[in-house]
Structures are given as structure tokens and as C-alpha cells.
Amino acid sequence: MKNIYSNIFSFNKKMLTKTVKSLKQGNIVGLPTETVYGLAGNAYSENAVKKIFRLKKRPKNNPLIIHYLNKEDAIRDVIINENFLKLYKRFCPGPLTFVLKKKINSKIKTLATANLNTVAIRFPSNKIVRSILELIDFPLSMPSANLSSGLSPVNAVDVFEEFKKRLNIIIDGGKSKIGIESTVIDLTEQPKVLRPGIISSSDIKTCLKFKLSKRKTKIRAPGMLRKHYSPGIPVIIGRKPIKSNHAYMVFGQNHKNKKNIFNLSKKGSLKEAASNLYRTMRVIKRAGFKKIYVKKIPNFGIGIAINDRLKRASK
Ligand code: TXA
Ligand code: MG
Numbered sequence: 001m002k003n004i005y006s007n008i009f010s011f012n013k014k015m016l017t018k019t020v021k022s023l024k025q026g027n028i029v030g031l032p033t034e035t036v037y038g039l040a041g042n043a044y045s046e047n048a049v050k051k052i053f054r055l056k057k058r059p060k061n062n063p064l065i066i067h068y069l070n071k072e073d074a075i076r077d078v079i080i081n082e083n084f085l086k087l088y089k090r091f092c093p094g095p096l097t098f099v100l101k102k103k104i105n106s107k108i109k110t111l112a113t114a115n116l117n118t119v120a121i122r123f124p125s126n127k128i129v130r131s132i133l134e135l136i137d138f139p140l141s142m143p144s145a146n147l148s149s150g151l152s153p154v155n156a157v158d159v160f161e162e163f164k165k166r167l168n169i170i171i172d173g174g175k176s177k178i179g180i181e182s183t184v185i186d187l188t189e190q191p192k193v194l195r196p197g198i199i200s201s202s203d204i205k206t207c208l209k210f211k212l213s214k215r216k217t218k219i220r221a222p223g224m225l226r227k228h229y230s231p232g233i234p235v236i237i238g239r240k241p242i243k244s245n246h247a248y249m250v251f252g253q254n255h256k257n258k259k260n261i262f263n264l265s266k267k268g269s270l271k272e273a274a275s276n277l278y279r280t281m282r283v284i285k286r287a288g289f290k291k292i293y294v295k296k297i298p299n300f301g302i303g304i305a306i307n308d309r310l311k312r313a314s315k
Contacts, residue, residue, distance in 0.1 A: 008156045008170045011128050019169055020135045028052055030145050030159040032173025033126045035095045035182050035197070036152035036278070037159045038142035039167075040067070040129075044107045049141055053111070055166060058148045063114035064141040065097050065182070066121050069133040074121050077106035077139070083187050083208060090207045093125035095182040096199050112141045118188055128173045144181060151231050151278045151313075154179050158282060179275030180305055190215065196305040198274060228312040231281040234291045235314040247289040249280060251297050260289065270302035277306060281313070 009015050019029055026048045028041045039055060041048035043066045053060060068074040071088055078100040087096065102108065102119045113119050121139075124130065133140065144152035145159045153159045156172035163170075183197030185204060190213035193201050201212050241248045241260065248261050252268040255261055262280050264273035284292055294314075297306050 005157065005160055007165055007167055008160060008172050010172050015169075015171065016131055016135070019132055019171065022169055023048075023132070023136060023140070026051075027168060028055060030156070030163070030167050030170035031126075031129055031132070031140075031142070032156070032171060032176060033124045033129055033142070034176060035124075035178045035180065036154055036176050037145040037156070038067075038129075038140075039145045039163075040132075040140040040142045042136075042138045043109065043112050043141040044138040046109050046111065049109045049112045052141055052143065055163060056143060056146070056148050058143065060111070061114050062148075063116055063120060064112045064143050065184075066108055066112065066119055067124055067129065067133070067140040067142050068121060069130060070123060073133075073139065074123075077103055077108050078119050078121055079103055081187060083191055086207055087185070087187075087204065088123075091199055091203075093123040093130070094199070095125075095178055095197055097122040097182045097184045097195075099184065099186040099188060099194065101188055108139070118186075120184060122182055126173065128171060149227055149230055151229055151281055152181060154275075154279050158278075161282075175275075175279070177275065179279065180277060180309060183305070189213070196308050198271070198302055198305065200301050200304065202301070227315045229278075229309045230313050230315075231285045231292065233285055233289065235281075235294060235310065236291060237294045237310055237314050238296050239293055240295075241291070241293040243290075245289055246291045246293055247284040247287075248293050248295070249284070250295040264297075270298065270306065273297065274302050274306050277309060 026045050028051050031038050031040045041052050097120050099118050099120050102117050146152050146162050154176040156170050159170045178198050183199040184195035186192045186194050192213040251264045264276045297303050299307050
């Protein structure tokens with residue numbers, strides 16, 4: 001076992017030093033976060049950012065999220081506002097990404113932000129990433145650690161599956177607690193959720209004390225339109241499977257224990273379902289099933305984020 005995964009390491013002081021050194025040299029490393037695993041590189045280094053796009057085969061018009069330890073560090077690169085401060089106080093560090101205006105003298109490479117005058121920033125709560133951020137004087141560009149359009153990885157072996165030995169370091173931080181990507185909120189105008197997540201629109205509304213915008217904006221991130229989160233086999237929503245080599249992904253009680261039935265949460269918890277979503281789709285694909293049928297998931301709260309990912313996976 002040890003042999004195949006020779007680039008997966010558990011985290012300790014020695015690995016912290018090695019990882020920091022590698023990032024300072026402009027290399028890309030696989031890191032755990034509370035949402036999903038990421039591919040981290042120096043956001044101030046053209047070379048590092050280029051490597052991330054190349055590794056992921058990511059289209060150049062899809063900008064990266066820049067990760068910071070705290071708002072004091074982020075202020076070097078973005079223009080903050082009242083809404084940001086309220087949400088930061090309530091939810092950070094944690095699974096919330098803010099789109100803000102980029103400062104003219106920001107050192108973030110324009111490739112990382114796809115030439116936009118805005119930047120998406122996030123403050124991860126994962127202790128491993130935070131301990132790394134404490135030791136470097138640049139922020140980390142960190143997209144999910146999967147090839148473009150695929151499923152985000154939620155453990156170190158998932159990352160290995162995507163990039164094999166093309167990464168020198170993948171840090172094993174166990175299973176990502178949340179299991180789906182952060183909520184993305186645009187704060188450059190009237191706040192608007194661009195990507196739903198575990199922190200829901202209604203959580204945000206409660207914090208800001210006003211309703212969020214539903215405006216149809218010009219496309220703020222072209223990459224958001226593309227087919228995404230695909231397990232590599234067809235995903236069909238709201239219908240039951242007809243063949244035994246079709247998997248059925250369900251939610252809640254009253255489902256039989258059959259070989260092709262995969263329950264996202266027997267107790268009917270949307271939070272648990274979100275954390276099992278990508279994991280379960282990978283398991284299904286690996287087991288050789290040809291299609292994934294999905295029972296309808298309730299469309300409120302975290303269910304909105306789950307349905308968003310399923311809809312894109314089914315395109
Ligand atoms: O949970 C997460 O956010 C994970 C972990 C690793 O932090 N990262 C992640 O990154 O999901 P990525 O690259 O897979 O997704 C970034 C999303 C994309 O949909 C991108 O279009 C959007 O953020 N984005 C980035 N910069 C933006 C900008 N300036 N305006 C609007 N959307 C932006
Ligand atoms: Mg992604």
C-alpha cells in the first residue's frame with residue numbers, strides 16, 4: 001500500500017516545514033480543507049498559478065479562489081465593505097467565499113483572477129491549511145483538487161486518483177468535514193449568491209438583515225456555466241434505475257438494502273447528505289456502475305447546494 005501512495009503524507013512538524021518550503025519554491029501541493037481538498041500554490045507567483053491551470057486542465061477564463069489566514073492579510077489585495085465585515089465576523093474562518101473588488105496594487109497574478117477586476121477570497125477553517133498560511137507571506141490560490149469538470153476530492157486518495165504522482169506532496173487530513181465546495185457570494189454590488197453551499201442564502205440573509213439579490217447578472221465567472229462536478233458516468237435525476245448495473249442514490253428512510261442502492265443519509269439529514277455526495281458518486285463509479293439515478297432531494301437549505309451540484313453533474 002505504502003508504495004502506491006508514496007506522495008501522500010500525514011501531517012506533522014516535519015511535513016509542515018517541507019510543505020511550506022515547497023510552496024515557497026513555487027510548487028503545487030494537495031491540501032485538505034473543511035470543504036473539499038484543494039490544489040494550493042502561491043497566488044503571487046505567475047509560475048505557480050500557471051502550474052495549477054495546467055495540472056487541472058482548467059480553462060483560463062475560470063478564476064481561482066485566493067485563500068488567506070485572516071482579513072488583515074486579505075486587505076492587501078481587495079477592497080472590503082460593510083457587508084463583508086458582517087459576514088466575516090459571523091462565518092469566518094469557514095466555508096464562505098467573497099467576491100470583492102481587486103485593489104489596483106494587488107500582487108495577485110492576473111491569470112489567477114482570469115483578468116477580472118474582482119477577486120474571490122476565502123478564509124479556510126481547516127487547521128492544517130491555517131498552520132501553513134501562518135508561515136508564508138503570500139496567499140494560496142486553491143481550486144478543488146480535481147481535473148476540470150470532475151468531482152471534487154474529499155480525501156487524500158481521491159486527490160491521488162486525479163493527479164497520481166504529478167504532485168510531490170498530498171497532505172492527508174482525513175475526510176473533508178463538509179464535503180462540498182464553499183458558498184460563493186458576490187459583494188461587489190447588492191449581495192448575491194453565485195454558488196450555493198453549506199452556508200445558505202437564508203443564513204446570509206439573517207446575518208445581513210436584508211434579502212439577497214436575485215438579479216440576473218452578466219456572467220461573472222464564465223467557468224460557472226460549464227458542465228461541472230461530473231462523476232464520469234451519466235447522472236439522471238428524479239427517476240428510478242431499470243438495470244442492475246445502474247446505481248440508485250437515495251436519501252432518507254424506507255429504502256431497501258440492495259447492492260445498487262446508496263443512501264446519502266438514512267436519517268434524512270441534508271448536512272450529512274452533502275458530506276457524502278461526492279464520496280458516494282466516486283464509490284459508485286469505482287464499483288463499475290454505468291449510470292447514477294438520483295431520487296429527488298428536498299430543495300431547501302443545504303438541499304439547494306446538493307441539487308445545484310447534481311443538476312450540473314447531470315448536464
Ligand atoms: O470550498 C472551496 O471553495 C474549494 C476549497 C479548495 O477552498 N475551492 C474551490 O475552488 O471550490 P474552485 O476553483 O473549484 O471553484 C472556484 C469558484 C468557481 O466557480 C469560479 O468561477 C468562482 O469560484 N470564482 C472565482 N473567482 C471569481 C470571481 N472573481 N468572480 C466570480 N466567481 C469567481
Ligand atoms: Mg472546482
